[in-house]
Amino acid sequence: ERERESERAEREPFVSPFFLVIYEGNVMVSDQEIAKGVEAVLRQSDPNAVTSLNGVVQQLEAKLGLDLSHKAGFIRDQINLLLRSHPQPHPPKDHFAIQHQPQFQNSHPQFSPHFALQNHLHHQRPEELNFRSPLPPPQQLQTQPPPLHLQQPSQPQAQPPPVIKVEANDQNATSNASEMPKPKESAPAGTKRRGGPGGLNKVCGVSTELQAIVGEPALPRTEIVKQLWAYIRKNNLQDPSNKRKIICDDALRLVFETDCTDMFKMNKLLAKHIITLEPTSM
DNA sequence: TCACCTACGATCAGACTCAG
DNA sequence: CTGAGTCTGATCGTAGGTGA
Numbered sequence: 001e002r003e004r005e006s007e008r009a010e011r012e013p014f015v016s017p018f019f020l021v022i023y024e025g026n027v028m029v030s031d032q033e034i035a036k037g038v039e040a041v042l043r044q045s046d047p048n049a050v051t052s053l054n055g056v057v058q059q060l061e062a063k064l065g066l067d068l069s070h071k072a073g074f075i076r077d078q079i080n081l082l083l084r085s086h087p088q089p090h091p092p093k094d095h096f097a098i099q100h101q102p103q104f105q106n107s108h109p110q111f112s113p114h115f116a117l118q119n120h121l122h123h124q125r126p127e128e129l130n131f132r133s134p135l136p137p138p139q140q141l142q143t144q145p146p147p148l149h150l151q152q153p154s155q156p157q158a159q160p161p162p163v164i165k166v167e168a169n170d171q172n173a174t175s176n177a178s179e180m181p182k183p184k185e186s187a188p189a190g191t192k193r194r195g196g197p198g199g200l201n202k203v204c205g206v207s208t209e210l211q212a213i214v215g216e217p218a219l220p221r222t223e224i225v226k227q228l229w230a231y232i233r234k235n236n237l238q239d240p241s242n243k244r245k246i247i248c249d250d251a252l253r254l255v256f257e258t259d260c261t262d263m264f265k266m267n268k269l270l271a272k273h274i275i276t277l278e279p280t281s282m
Numbered sequence: 283t284c285a286c287c288t289a290c291g292a293t294c295a296g297a298c299t300c301a302g
Numbered sequence: 303c304t305g306a307g308t309c310t311g312a313t314c315g316t317a318g319g320t321g322a
Contacts, residue, residue: 204314221314225292238294266293271313287320298309 037063205275209254221274228270 041059205218214227232238232246239245239260246252246261253259256269 221292223292225313229293232293266312274314283322285320285322288318290315290317292313294311296310298307300305300307302304302306 207255207273207275209251210270210273212251213255224270224274228266 037060041063204221204224206214206216206224210224210228211217213231214224216223216227219227232252235249237247237249237252239247246256246266248256248259248261255273256266258269261269
């Protein structure tokens with residue numbers, strides 16, 4: 001039994017619940033660990049208490065003994081993911097991705113009803129709740145790999161753990177936290193708008209031609225663009241002399257109906273292949 | 283209360299600005 | 303002059319802020 005266990009542990013190496021990253025001398029917690037922590041905090045939170053994002057962050061900080069203020073955004077996303085996986089009043093019984101957590105079954109009264117962030121969910125439409133149909137298992141929640149056909153063949157599993165890159169960025173962010181470079185003169189702090197599940201993150205239908213490229217029948221627009229660029233890079237479809245130009249292969253030609261386009265026109269052409277999903281009944 | 287406006291995410295190379 | 307950093311352009315739907 002134990003041998004089988006250790007074999008399985010070798011096959012699934014990245015399961016340590018406390019996976020810390022050392023970066024430039026600082027001990028940081030991985031996104032994986034944060035996701036698990038969020039899950040645990042939500043499970044343990046008092047159903048009668050109103051839990052805010054800050055509350056979750058603070059509990060996580062206490063739990064891990066680290067400053068997670070710079071990870072608030074990620075934590076919020078994790079909360080949304082967890083809540084989104086089962087917010088419906090009448091959810092399909094075996095729909096939950098986190099089935100191994102009995103606390104998360106059915107209407108998960110432990111945290112959802114009183115959780116402050118559910119304001120996003122109030123506005124969610126049914127089709128948004130089914131984002132990419134069943135959510136992946138929790139270990140895949142925070143980093144979704146691109147479709148297989150888009151992965152770089154030259155660097156199959158040799159990719160460094162995404163954790164490190166993310167933490168590296170965050171490290172920058174933390175070290176300069178007080179003088180964060182404001183991105184593009186955006187709204188003043190505190191009034192930052194939330195993307196939420198709708199808006200740009202709204203899942204749109206993908207035409208059959210485009211499906212051949214992005215590999216999914218429905219994706220958020222941002223994801224579609226990302227996948228499209230991955231496809232372009234993978235297949236070397238940028239004009240070497242002018243990298244703004246996209247040389248269409250057969251699949252792209254079906255989508256764009258041209259042999260050559262540029263990255264700006266591309267988005268316009270892309271719009272024809274993105275279908276707004278109508279709410280089923282509202 | 284209503285209508286209007288803005289920012290949000292994602293992508294990229296080239297243009298532009300600024301400092302050394 | 304060079305290198306580094308920032309902005310631009312396009313597109314989408316919607317939440318939320320602002321002003322009337």
